[in-house]
Amino acid sequence: MTQIELRGVQKFFGAVQVIKDLNLKIDTNEFIVLLGQSGCGKTTTLRAIAGLETIDEGDILIDGQPVQHLKAADRDIAMVFQSFSLYPHMTVFENVAFPLRATRMSKADVDTEVRAVAKVLQITHLLNKRPSALSGGDMQRVAIGRALVRRPKAMLMDEPIGALDAKLREEMRAEIKRLHLKQGSTTIYVTHDQIEAMSLADRIVIMHEGVLQQVGSPQEVYAHPANLFVAQFVGSPVMNIATAAVSMVTSATQVAVGGEGHAFQFPAALTGQLDAAKGENGSLAMGIRPEGVLVARESREGYLPVEAHIIEPLGSYDIVDLMVGKQLLRARTRSGYVSGPGERVWARIDPSQAHFFDTVSGKSLGVRL
């Protein structure tokens, strides 16, 4: 049962501010993923919570108690790193038992605790081996075991599976998720991999240049990105972003991209919502994910004629580049649906999947149709 809270946290490395006024509340048993590119401040944030970095301003609270002045050892938090940092001269058992040395626990109790953790992580058969005899995945299991054995208040993980190969990474990701469901400890997990974040997190915290961009469930972050950065960071292939000119025509709203004469039909409600959000032509961008660009092979009501450009067949689906005037829009279609480059097809934007951003601030205008 551990809550963690950051209040107005600021951190400088010399003249560079790496964390800018960070506020975040993490609930008991929550799985939080800090997501961002290298250099965004995610690891520094994690290390500050662990007590491995000092902060220049603000408070870090664990269960309501400020801990920023406590040493790492007194915060009762366990950390798992990408490099496993096991003791090579000790057996797996000794490695896992190591954090219990200082606790004056009886030998029998240590044995019980280590075996319990080993069972959860399925490394019981490895207890007498040395780290050099283990695979990468098993080494990381041992490192996690060593973190868990103390029953810490919270688990902090810094790209724990980043160094493993793709297949093992997938396997370990599933294991970490199951472990969390079983143990239910408050977990903060740092990664730059958006699929990892989407698959593991209860809530994702997206950071960029030291600034928190958005906090939300994977679904929220994907479907309702708060700004252009989040919109283009989460999701693959990347969301299409096009400068848009909006006009009202009788009972519908038209959104033109790629120059005049290429206007997509939207419900009239869009105009009202854009007005309310003070979204003005000239600083308006429409965002649409490839699956929100609907493609037809024949002319249909509300569809614009467009030309197919490069087609990327990806097996179960294709990504088709469409030229709408001067604007390139990437669409996701059924495999083989558009036969080849140069083909004339028709496209429409699904209004319920469209996003509108202010290009000056980058912020989403919160339009929902």
Next chain:
Amino acid sequence: MAHIELRNITKTFGNHVALKNLDLDIADGEFFVLLGETGAGKTTTLRLIAGLEKPTAGQVFIDGVDVADWGAAERDVALVLQQYSLYPRYTVRENLEFPLKSKIRRVGDEEIRERVARAAKTLRIEHLMERKTDRLSGGEMQRVSIGRAIVRKPRVFLMDEPLSALDAKLREALRTELKDLQRRLGATFLFVTHDQIEAMSMGDKVGVLNHGKLIQTGTPKDIYDNPHDTFVASFVGSPPMNLMEGRLAGGRAIVAPKTFELPYDGGAKSGGIGDDRALTFGIRPEDVSLESDGPVHAKVHDVENHGVEKIVTLRVGDTTLRATVPARTELEIDQDVRFAWNPKKVALFDKASGVSLRHAG
């Protein structure tokens, strides 16, 4: 512009056989991708064509001419590597001009200017021309490297994992750019990669290489829909094809050992496959569906969220298999579900050899 042919190429390094009886035919103007894991022989193949290695046996033809006695320079191919190897103290312009200023080429100043300008325009690096290359981003550097290849107007472009060192977003953007470039130049490209997404998305044709042997050549669609063996089936496609051992019995697929059974509808193809034959069943994740009244019970082992869709790992006894489901599907770990598969989309492989029964003939 060139047609490239490798005939029965074998290459050994000491005791190690890097390539074995390799036949490869790359048509003029084709974007050919050689796909394989580290050590499969991809780079060796490329270096043989470039003239940087000599085959132990077999012949290399460029436009029908055996080039065994031609040096690397005479073959007139351009190599683009993962490492950019630009001259750091030179500007982008100087880097692009460099290959043309060599004495053996004798290209006039006017023509150099023209070719460099055209390459810069093609690659959208005109605004970078006076910049020193050490002040470029990774993607810009790779564009300049490609530019250095383009200005020479080589007969063939050989590219060895040129996108591998770039980050994911940039790789995604450059994939289409490179394919677009190849179409506009109408040039022959041989592109080597270990990334099946690159192979699928860019190649007109893909050759899958494993342990020095060419396992299958075909369009991306051929290879995805009709993999030659279990290696190709599990290598191409993400997530990979589900492979499960079992046998056929009375028109049903029995997944061993007595884990579950599902209908199989291979049409005429299944005729003559004895019920006792040990098989490996292959089914793509998009052909497995969760249905409340599906024939088989499973537990949700893991859920991978891609935003646009979810990839669910299902567990039936000791067998796991993946299914692609719509993003809005709500699933919990260890939830009980039922699933079905598309009986028409099941591929059959011989269990012992791994070869698809369709390819075995």
